[in-house]
Amino acid sequence: MEAVIEKECSALGGLFQTVIADMKSSYPIWEDFITKAGKMQSQLRATAVAVTAFLDAFQKVADLATNSRGGTRDIGSALTRMCLRHRSIEAKLKQFSMCFLEGLINPLQEQMEDWKRGVNTLDKDHAKEYKRARQEIKKKSSDTLKLQKKAKKADNLGRGDIQPQLNSAMQDVSDKYILLEETEKHALRRALIEERQRFCCFVTMLRPVVDEEISMLAEVTHLQTISEDLKALTSDPHKLPPASEQVILDLKGSDYGWSYQTPPSSPSTTMSRKSSMCSSLNSVNSSDSRGSSGSHSHSPSSSSSSSS
Amino acid sequence: MEAVIEKECSALGGLFQTVIADMKSSYPIWEDFITKAGKMQSQLRATAVAVTAFLDAFQKVADLATNSRGGTRDIGSALTRMCLRHRSIEAKLKQFSMCFLEGLINPLQEQMEDWKRGVNTLDKDHAKEYKRARQEIKKKSSDTLKLQKKAKKADNLGRGDIQPQLNSAMQDVSDKYILLEETEKHALRRALIEERQRFCCFVTMLRPVVDEEISMLAEVTHLQTISEDLKALTSDPHKLPPASEQVILDLKGSDYGWSYQTPPSSPSTTMSRKSSMCSSLNSVNSSDSRGSSGSHSHSPSSSSSSSS
Numbered sequence: 001m002e003a004v005i006e007k008e009c010s011a012l013g014g015l016f017q018t019v020i021a022d023m024k025s026s027y028p029i030w031e032d033f034i035t036k037a038g039k040m041q042s043q044l045r046a047t048a049v050a051v052t053a054f055l056d057a058f059q060k061v062a063d064l065a066t067n068s069r070g071g072t073r074d075i076g077s078a079l080t081r082m083c084l085r086h087r088s089i090e091a092k093l094k095q096f097s098m099c100f101l102e103g104l105i106n107p108l109q110e111q112m113e114d115w116k117r118g119v120n121t122l123d124k125d126h127a128k129e130y131k132r133a134r135q136e137i138k139k140k141s142s143d144t145l146k147l148q149k150k151a152k153k154a155d156n157l158g159r160g161d162i163q164p165q166l167n168s169a170m171q172d173v174s175d176k177y178i179l180l181e182e183t184e185k186h187a188l189r190r191a192l193i194e195e196r197q198r199f200c201c202f203v204t205m206l207r208p209v210v211d212e213e214i215s216m217l218a219e220v221t222h223l224q225t226i227s228e229d230l231k232a233l234t235s236d237p238h239k240l241p242p243a244s245e246q247v248i249l250d251l252k253g254s255d256y257g258w259s260y261q262t263p264p265s266s267p268s269t270t271m272s273r274k275s276s277m278c279s280s281l282n283s284v285n286s287s288d289s290r291g292s293s294g295s296h297s298h299s300p301s302s303s304s305s306s307s308s
Numbered sequence: 309m310e311a312v313i314e315k316e317c318s319a320l321g322g323l324f325q326t327v328i329a330d331m332k333s334s335y336p337i338w339e340d341f342i343t344k345a346g347k348m349q350s351q352l353r354a355t356a357v358a359v360t361a362f363l364d365a366f367q368k369v370a371d372l373a374t375n376s377r378g379g380t381r382d383i384g385s386a387l388t389r390m391c392l393r394h395r396s397i398e399a400k401l402k403q404f405s406m407c408f409l410e411g412l413i414n415p416l417q418e419q420m421e422d423w424k425r426g427v428n429t430l431d432k433d434h435a436k437e438y439k440r441a442r443q444e445i446k447k448k449s450s451d452t453l454k455l456q457k458k459a460k461k462a463d464n465l466g467r468g469d470i471q472p473q474l475n476s477a478m479q480d481v482s483d484k485y486i487l488l489e490e491t492e493k494h495a496l497r498r499a500l501i502e503e504r505q506r507f508c509c510f511v512t513m514l515r516p517v518v519d520e521e522i523s524m525l526a527e528v529t530h531l532q533t534i535s536e537d538l539k540a541l542t543s544d545p546h547k548l549p550p551a552s553e554q555v556i557l558d559l560k561g562s563d564y565g566w567s568y569q570t571p572p573s574s575p576s577t578t579m580s581r582k583s584s585m586c587s588s589l590n591s592v593n594s595s596d597s598r599g600s601s602g603s604h605s606h607s608p609s610s611s612s613s614s615s616s
Contacts, residue, residue, distance in 0.1 A: 011559050019377050029368045036365040040358040047355050050348040057344040060337045065507045069327050069500060072507045079511075082518070185556060192377060192552050193545075199373045199380045200545030203387075203538045210390070210535045217528040227518045230511045237501075237508030244500050248493060251319050 005177040012184035016126060019191040023119045023198070030112060037105050044097040051090045059083045071244030078229045085222045092219065096212040104205045111201060118194055126187040133180040140176050144169040313485040320492035324434060327499040331427045331506070338420060345413050352405040359398045367391045379552030386537045393530045400524035407520045412513045419509060426502055434495040441488040448484050452477040 062083050066076025147166040154162045370391050374384025455474040462470045 008559070012556070015377065015555075015559060022376060026372050029365075029372055033362075033365040033369050036358070036362040040355070040362040043351070043355040043358040047348070047351040050344070050351040054344040054348040057337075057341040061341050061510065064334050064337055068330060068503050068507075069323065071500065072504050075504075075507045075511065079507075082514075188556060189548060192379065192548055192555075195376050196380050196383075196548065196552070197545045199376075199383045199387075200542035202369065203383065203542040206390075207535055207539060210531055214528050214531055214535070217525050220522050220525040223518055223522055223525075227515055227522070231515060234508035234511040237505045240497060240500055240504065244504070247323075247500075248320070248496060251316070251323060 002173070002177055005181055009177075009181050009184050012181070012188050013126075013130065016184065016188045016191050019188070019195055020119060020123050020126075023115070023191075023195055027112070027116070030108070030115075034105060034109055034112075037100070037108075041097055041100050041105060044093065044100065048090060048094045048097060051086070051093065055083055055086055055090060058086070069244070069247065071241040071247075073243070074241075075230065075233045078226055078233055082223070082226045082230070085219055085226060089216055089219045092212070092216040096209070096216065099212045100209050103208050107205055108202065111205075115198060122187070122191055122194060126191075129183050129187065130180075133176065133183055137173060137176045137180065140169065140173045144173055310481070310485055313489055317485075317489050317492050320489070320496050321434075321438065324492065324496045324499050327496070327503055328427060328431050328434075331423070331499075331503055335420070335424070338416070338423075342413055342417055342420075345408065345416075349405055349408050349413060352401065352408065356398060356402045356405060359394070359401065363391055363394055363398060366394070377552070377555065379549040379555075381551070382549075383538065383541045386534055386541055390531065390534045390538070393527060393534060396530075397524060397527045400520070400527055404517070404520040404524050408517050412517050415513055416510070419513075423506060430495070430499055430502060434499075437491050437495065438488075441484065441491055445481060445484045445488060448477065448481045452481050 059080065062076050062079035064076070065072040065079055068076070144166070147162060147169050151162045151166050367388065370384050370387035372384070373380040373387055376384070452474070455470065455477050459470045459474050
C-alpha cells in the first residue's frame, strides 16, 4: 500500500516540478514577445505618422483634380472620398497601435513580475508542505516501528493489549500518505492552473487588440465602392466628359473675363503674365455661378458631406 | 463679326493658358505626393520586417501553450491559427508595399517627365499655330483693306468690277477667323484632355494598390472567428479543463516515469536536477500514446492543417 502511494506521490511531485520548471524557463519567450511587440508597435506608430503626411499630400492631388478645368471634378470628389476613408483607417491604425501598447505590451510586462512571484511562491509552498508531510510520515512510521517491536516483545510475553494501539498507528501512517497524495495533487493542480492562467491572461489582453485590428476591416467595403467609382470615372481618358465640352461651349459667346495673353518673348515677363492670368481666373470664378468649371476651393467639410 | 470671334478666341486662348499654367504649377504637388508616398512605403517595408519578427515571437508563445501541461493545447492551437492568419496579413502587407512602390511611386515619377514634356509641346504647338493663324488673318485683313481702298477708288471712277474680289477677300478673313477659333478650341480641348489624362493615369496606377490594400484588410475577417474561439477557450481561467484533470488521474496509478526530485539545498545541483527531469519528461512522451499532455513538438505543418 505505502509503496504504491509513494510511487504515485513521486510521479505527482515530478510533474509538479516539470510544470514549475517549464514556467520558469518560459520567461525568455515572453520577454522576446514583449521586445518584438514593442518594436512592431513603434514601427506602427511611425507608419501612422507617415500615413498622415501621405494623406495630406493625397488630398492635395484630389484637390487638384477637383479644381482643374479638365472635367475631373468627379474624379477629384472620388479621390477625396478615398482620402477620407483612409483617414478613418489612419485613425484606426493609431487606435490599434495605442491599444497594442497600453492593452498588451505594458500590462504583459507588469504581469511577468506577478508570474515570477506566483511561481516562486507555488514552488516554496509545495516544498514546505512536502517536507512537513514527509516528516510526519517519518515520525508516524518510526512510532509504528517502535510499537511493532513493542508488540513483538509483548506477544512473546503473551500480552496482546498493544495490538489496537499498533493498528491505530499504522492507520495514522496510511492517513498521512493519503494526505501527502492529496497535497501533491493539490499542488500539481495549482501549478497547472497557474500555467493555464498565463495564457488566459494573455488572450484577455490580446483580444481587444485584435478587435481594434478587425475594426479596420470595416473600412474596406467603402474602399471597394470608391475604387469602382474611380474606375468608371476614368474609363475613357482620351475623351472629355460632357461637362467639359460644355465649358468650351459656354466660353464661346460668354462674357467671361478670359483673355489671351500674348506669350512673352523673354522669361523676365513670366511673373506679370502669371499674375494677370490669375486675376482673369479669379474674375471667372466670381462670375461663374454654376461652378461647373471654376476653381472653387475644396473645403474638407464639403468633401466630407459628399462622401456620406 | 470679327470683334465677336476675336473676343471668343481670346477667351479660349486665355483658358488654354490657364490650364497649361495650372498643369505646370501642379508639379510640386505631385512631387510632394511622390515623396510622402516613398516615405510611407519605406515605413510599410520596415513595419513588415517588424511584423515578421513579432510573429516569430508570437508563434513561440503559441507553441508554449500547445506544449504546456496545463490543458492549454486548444488555446495554443487557436493562437497558432491567429498567428498563421497574421502571416497572411504580413504577406499581403509586403505585396501591398511592393505594389505601392512598383505600381504607383516609380511609374508616377517616370510619368512626371512625360507630363512635363507633353505640356511644353502643347504650349509651343499652340503658340506656333496661334502665331501663324494671326499672321494669316493680318495678311488677309491688309489685303482686304487694300481692296477696300481700291474699291473706293474704283467706285469714285465708276468702275464696280472689284466688288466680287473684295467680297471674296472679306470672306477669306472671316474664314481665317473661324479657323483661328477652331484652332483655339482644338488646343483648349487638347489641354483639358491632357490635364484630365493625368488623373486618369493616376487612378489607373492607384487602383491596383487599393486592390492590394483591400485584399490585405480582407484577411482580417478570419481573425473574428479565431478571436471568438480564444474567448470561449479562456472563459474560465480558474478551472482546469477535463483533459488536464484526466492527466492527474492518469498519472495516479500509471507507470509513468515521473519521479519527484528532492529540491536541492544548494543551487549547484540545479543542472543535474534539470537534466534528470528532462529525461523523465521524455520517457513520458515516448510512453504517452494518446498525446493528451505530452510535450510533442508543434510543427508548422500540423498547425497549418489544424487551422483549415
